[in-house]
Amino acid sequence: MTSETKSxxxxxxxxxxxxxxxxxxxxxxxxANGLAEPGSWSFGRGYGDPERGDRVYLLRTGNDRGLIGSATIVEDGVYEDHHWSGEGVAYYVELLWDVMLDDEDRIPTDVLDAALPEQHFPVQASGTRIKEPSAADLAELWEQHLSDLSRRIGNPWLGGRPTTVERPSGPIPLQRSHVRHYDVTGFAGGSAARAEAEAVERLAEFLRQSGAEPNGYRMVPGPGHAPLLADLYDRTNNVLYEAKASSSREAVRMALGQLMDYRRFVIEDPELAVLLPDRPSTDLVELLAEHRVRCVVPTSSGTFEDIEPAPSTDEGRLVAACRNLGDPAHWFRPLRYRDGLALAIIDSIQSTGAHYTSVRNVLDRYRAVRGEAAATDGTEELLETFDAAGGADQWATTIGNRKPASTRAGASLKATVIEQVARALTAVGVRTAEDLRDAVADRGDGGERYARVENAWTSVEAQSSGITWNYALMLIGIPGVKADRMVLKFVSDALGRTVTATEAAALVSGAASSMGVDVIDLDHAMWRFASGRPVEDPSEQR
Known part of the structure; x- marks a missing residue:
């Protein structure tokens, strides 16, 4: 038996x-957990032409003499640095340790001397070449020693070597700066190994601060195979990460392949993610997304974020734009009048083309007139306030305002339109918010009553667009979109083109469904954002 690499x-x-x-x-x-640790070690005078893949065996001198560790060289040649004693310089090699033993578990020097008769002991200098056949004999002796030790202490993971002992897959403690030997020696150098380890440590700390539990994860492909070791496993959120020191195509493709391999052996069926140092090219993000793999990168503030692929549909682009709205759990909630049809009529008609402060003032004056009953007023109670005021003109002065219903010359006051809508609804049998909800429920059964009620509203002056009709339905709790100029602005900005009210309503409804949020809440959040108002309520963040 001869060795393929130098030792x-x-x-x-x-x-x-x-x-x-x-x-x-x-x-x-x-x-002992089957992991590999990067490091460096002094290499005598730097001779011997060490290369990536060569083997290194660590001998302890002095007391407790013997063989206590092994490693693989991960970068060609040696490099010069300060001597470990603090005086002068020394030559070092970059290593990946696969075994480090306690002194009591060593192979004593006298055993080595007897087993390797052609090797001179004691070894005089670090970096001494082990020539054949001693190198092959030592490798066999070391492997047998580790196998015996593994069985004696009941640890099948020692050194990451395959044994006949059954090894379960599952989470393991996260080791400091660990990387996988097959990754580093086959693809990346020692500097890449360190960068990956540092990135994993930063992400692990970020996860801990977020309340998650970062672990390693060990996978067993099958009997007789060495374990696969994932960089990081977020046990709390069930996410398996593969880290790379580069965002290059080669690195991303390797990470993707490793994760596809890992997925077969992870019991928990985790979400998969690649951890990269910075944003990769757009097509690589899309490649990861096609395989349901997240792309995670650090931010300048010390946190981490997902890089999402550019959406390919209008709805996807709108959902992406909605990230600017913050956390839906903290959004301001729109006013709703579950049992107040009168308030819904006033709000929907007064709010078109107006600052909402003026709308709120009208609502407050109406409540002042009606008291607590305003919360449940229907069309009949609303019309009574017009009669008591002496007509729409006087109602506009005492309760409403003098704003016209449209910009058309000679347009009626909004107060007049409010009265006409209330009378039109009453004429078709809709007097309360419950009556209106019942009429809307008829949409799925042929919709004759619904069509009659909708027509009654939209036939009133300046109401044909249906904006106020849809908004009134939303105000009494029926899901919908008020595609006014602010919502249209938000949707148009997200898509980079002008949209119609009908198109915007359909897109907002679809986006709400995709996001899992209430469409009325989303409509309101868009409206607030586009009008320059805060979207998140500080009181909801306590």
Missing amino acids: FFVLWNGSDDTMPRDERESLIDAT
Whole structure:
């Protein structure tokens, strides 16, 4: 048996200066869980031409002499840096540790000496080449030692090696700076490994602060196979992350392939996500979305956000624009008059082409006249206030205002239109909010009564567009959209083109359904946003 790669011994004198106790314990814990940890180690005078994929075996010198660890070199050559003692310079190699053992679990130096007769012990310098056949014999000895140790302590994950012991898939503790050996040696270098590990640590901390529980996740493809180790598993929200140090096409495609592989072995059927350092190209975002994989990137404020693919439909573009409206749970809620048809008629007609403050003033004056009864007034009670005032002109002066119903020359006052709508509804048997809801319910049964009531309203002067009719229905609790100029502005801005009231109403209804929000609440949020008003209610955020 011959080795396909070169092998080297590196040395440790047992000093905390070169490997602090907490760092070694972290390496022991990580590799005991089948994980791999990035690091670096001094390499003597830098000879031997170390290359990516070469093997390194760590010998402890001094007390408790013996073989205690192994690693794979992840970058070609050596690099020069400050000497670990603090004086002069030294040469180092970038490593990925796959095994680190306690001293009591080592292979003693005298056992190595007996098993490798052609290798001279004690080894004199870090970076010493292990020549054949000693390299192959050492690899076999080390593998057998780890296999025996794994069975003795009942840990099938030791070193990430396949054994015949059954290994369950599932969440595992999140290890500091862990990465997967097959990823780094096969695709990325040590610097990429560190960048990925740092990104995972930042996301893990962000998730903790958000109340989530970040873990690792270990997957077992089958008997005799090494485990697959995901970068991060958000156990609280059931999201499996794969991190990459680059947003390049190669990195994104690799991450996607890994996640597709992982999905087969994860019991919890998680949502999948790729963690990238910055926004990738648009087509890569679309590629991930096609496979139901989220694209997550850090923000300048230290949080993380999803990069969504550009929507391909008008409704999708409108839903995307609705992200500017904030959290629906915190939106201001529109006024509704569940049992107040009179208030609904006044509000719907007074609000067209007007600042809502003036509408509120009219409603307040009507309530002052009617008292608590205003909340349940219907058309008959509303008409009584006109009779008591002496007609629409006087009602406009005492309760309403002098605003016309349209910009047409000679247009009637809004007060006149309010009175005419109330009389038209009364004439077709609609006197209360409940009567109007019953008429609307008739839409699904041929709709003759509904059509008659709608026509009664829209036949009144300046009401033919149906805007006030639809708004009145919304005010008594019937889902709908008041496609006024502000809602039209919001929808048109979202789509980048002008839309009609009918088109806007259909799009807003569809968007509300997609978002899972009340269409009336969404209509109101759009109206507030487009009119420059705050959309979120501070009192709802407490």
